[in-house]
Amino acid sequence: MREEEMHRSERLKHLGYEPPDQSDWVTGLHPMDALLRGERLPHIWCQGCGLGTALTTFISALQWLEKNRGWDMDKVAVVSGIGCTGRIAGYVRLDSFHTTHGRALPFATGLKLANPELKVVVLSGDGDIAGIGGNHLIHAARRNLNITIICVNNFNYGMTGGQVSATTPHEARAVTSQYGNFEYPFNLPYLAAASGASFVARWTVLHARRLEWTLREALQHPGFGFVEVIAPCSTAYARWNREGTGLDPEQLRRRGLEVMKHYQNVGRISHGTHPKDAGVVVDGNGLITEIVEGKFVEDRKPDLQSALDTLLVKGEKWWQAEKKTIDDRPNLPKRTEPLPRTEVQLGGFGGQGIISAGKIIGQAGAIYDGLEVCFTQSYGPEARGGAAGSQVVLSTDPIHHPHLIQPTSMIIMSQSAYDKYLPTLAPGGILLVDDGLVSMPAEHRTDIGTYGMPATRIAEELGNNRAANTVMLGFWTAAIGAVSEAAMRQAVAESVPSKTVEVNMKAFDIGFQRGLEVAARDK
Incomplete structure (x- = not known):
């Protein structure tokens, strides 16, 4: 059996470890050896750094959960990013992942969604999680x-x-x-809580026991748990903000102890405090004068996986209803004659149903006529009232390029769309316009066929001005002949609100008759 396939206890024996039968002093084993990669120790952290304590409390919490809650450590995964804290992923004897800077959370998200049974823990620093990775947080x-x-x-x-x-x-x-930070920092518990975290706490590494107890709770919490652990950086931050400039191990150790004593003096435990008020208070020189600690938030609300499971149930019900609709669709005869690549450009402004009209053409061609279809859309930043366009490619052959190369027909329902799209129409192409909204200039192209009808006015006379696009669809269907009349009628009926089917069918008929006149004239 390969080492990676062994259970954790078997891997330890394979590596030569034996469980202690007395105390670790007798056997030479550290009590946390089962969860530490001894071959990678000693660690790289500086004297006086608080990361060793953070690692110890984390492992202690896991050992307690393994012993008292039956946790399987083979189902615990640790993810970290770049930085001093990120090294923890390499020291724990668990499935661990050392990812790129600021990307620990998206990696952990994918890991959890791919295998919901895993308990995924992200262990990283403030720079990695709140700075580079703040958006992911x-x-x-x-x-x-x-x-x-x-x-x-x-x-x-x-x-x-x-x-x-x-x-x-x-x-x-x-x-x-070097003259003082002029920016204001994040209050991490407040940031996490305001973003939706359902478990939020903070401790310094001085409060190791309380931190361990909180980690036990956070690890068992069903939802997003966020625990801030404030730790001294004896080499950099403490050196810049406390007396002493030396970097030898003894000076670093003493400086770390000084910071811990300072945490003891300024720490204030206040469980249940609103995270907004759980700040790190500093004086005018940047010296910390108060650190509010404790468990601030513990909400019980559905986590992402539960929400997804609920959605899947709803989705299945929707699909069963939709499947019945699909099964009940009429079985129209498929197109038998070949259709070379046919490109359609639709243009107008938001609210005219330009996007919907393109979808209807695509639906009719793909579902009922059995054509290959590609549909794309575009619209301006204003959406309703702004420029809107949709593009459809139809063919009996596979479509290897989804975008328009040179459209062979156009449905244009605004002056701005006329100005924008007309130059792209292929010579000999057909331009269909709502001539109540589009005026042709004197220099209008003579190498194309241009036909108009007052679609918007007709729709208003029918009592529903939103049926103007259906008038143009009927016009296009008869004039171009790329999609069958039966397919278009069925696609229109399925796509418009049920209470407007009748008026849309009337609109389609009027447009279709006009299209037949155009087709007969071209012949």
Whole structure:
């Protein structure tokens, strides 16, 4: 059996580890060896760094869940990004993924959706999660994705030298803000809660026991859990914002202890505090004077997977109803004569049903005439009232290019669409216009066939001005002959609101008769 196929306990034995029968002092094994990759230790973190404590509390929480809740560690996956905290993924003896900077959350999202049985934990730093990956954070929280985020916040980009991050306190100093940070930082619990996270908490690494207990809760929470862990960065942030400039191990260790003592002095535990009020308070020199800690949010609401499951049930009911409609469709005879590539450009303004008309042509051709069809659409930023266009390609042969090359017919229902699209119409092509809305200039092209009818006025006389596009569809069907009359009638009837089918059929008939006149004249 390959090592990757073994259960975790079997892998440990395969690597030469034996479970301790007394204490770890006798056997030489660390009590966390089962979840640590000993071959990758010692770690790279500086003396005085808080990441060792963050890792210890995380592993302790997992061990408790394994022992007391029966968790299978083979179903736990750890995802991290780039940075000091991101190294944790390489130290834990779990399925772990070290991803690109700021992209831990989208990777974790894909992992969870692909295998919902996994417990996915994102363990990364403030720069990776809230800075580079901030956009992913707010949307994962908004969706209430059932994963746990452990964000270790050391107030700077520590691995790259101590630059300002999204959480660096106002007026605090850093490599890139040596006279004080003039920007305001994120309050991470508030950001997560406001985005939709259903479990939100914060602790410093000084409160290791409380942090471990909170991690147990967060890991079991059914929804998006966010735990901020504030940890000292003895090499960069603490050096810039506290006395002492040395970098030897003893100075770093002492500086880390000083920061921990400072956390003890300024920490204030306040469970249930509104995240907006759970800030990191600083004085005018950027020195932290208060850190509000505790569990701030714990809501029970459907997570993303539950919402998807509910939607699937609704979707299945919808599909069964839709399937009956499809099964009840008339079995019209398919087109037998070949149709060379035929391109149709429709143009007008938003609200005229230009997009719908293109869809109806495509539906008639594909479903009822058995043609190959490609449909695309375009419209201006104004949507309703702005420019709108749709394009349809029909053929009995496979369509290898979905966009128009040179349209052979056009349905134009506005002056701006006439000006925009007319130059692209192929010589010898057919232009059909709503001549109540489009005026032809004196220099109008003479190498094409141009025919008009007052579609909008006709629709208004029928009592429904929204049927103007149906008038033009009837006009186009008879004049061009690319799609059968029966197919178009059926597609129109299926596409318009049921209470307007009758008026739309009348509109189609009027347009169709006009199209027959055009076709007869061309012959």
